[in-house]
Amino acid sequence: MFHHPDSPLPPKPSEAALRDGDIVGLLQKGAHRLAFEQLLQRYEHKVFHLCVCMLGNAAMAEDAAQDSFLRVWGALAGYDAQRGALSTWIYAITRNRCLTELGRRHLDTQSMDLPDLQEAVANVASPAPLNDKASLDMLRQLVDNLAPAHQTCLKLYYFEEQSVAVVAEMLGMPQGTVKTNLHRARNALHQLLASHGLASADLWL
Secondary structure (H helix, E strand, O other): OOOOOOOOOOOOHHHHHHOOHHHHHHHHHHHHHHHHHHHHHHHHHHHHHHHHHOOOOHHHHHHHHHHHHHHHHHHHOOHHHHOOOOOHHHHEEEEEEEHHHHHHOOOOOOOOOHHHHHHHEEEOOOOOOOHHHHHHHHHHHOOOOHHHHHHHHHHHHOOOOOOOHHHHHHHHHOHHHHHHHHHHHHHHHHHHHHHHHOOHHHHOO
16 A cells, blocks of 8 residues: 555554554453453552552552452543554553542642651761661652652652663653652752751762
8 A cells, every 4th residue: 555645644653552462452342341451460569569659658569450450440441542542542541540549639648747857867866777677668758748649759750760761651750750759859859958967868879
């Protein structure tokens, strides 16, 4: 089949779309259960990690992840590959589920008030070794006090060791926005650590 020179070229499929071509193929054949089984195996851990980073609580994250996959299964028959990559669709459902949970909690779960934070910081020795569990726990508590968008990007990038491209897809934002959030998160964390006489964040991250 020849392409007319005046006709626009069809858009190239994204890497994410190519990655899940096998699952989309099963969906197009009507093999929804088999497609869901493969989808679950491929995205179970990533969805859970996204929920942990957004909710800050493993038990709540597990419930949110399970509910997200139930929603994925319920909507799977209506998935349209022309509207976006399968992974992008899954992450959008997951984010919405987590945002609903955060809305119920009024965005204050897992956040320390100022007196608690000052007391916790006062009990951490400086400088702190990288492999000190108490120090790493303290770092996570400090991270939880960053702006929500900044802390989620930072957790996925550093704690979950996801690439900028993957973080962008998981959070549904441009890669440039992820880089900006990471830059601002690092600056805020540097200032927070320095204000309490702790080691540079470069030693922690």
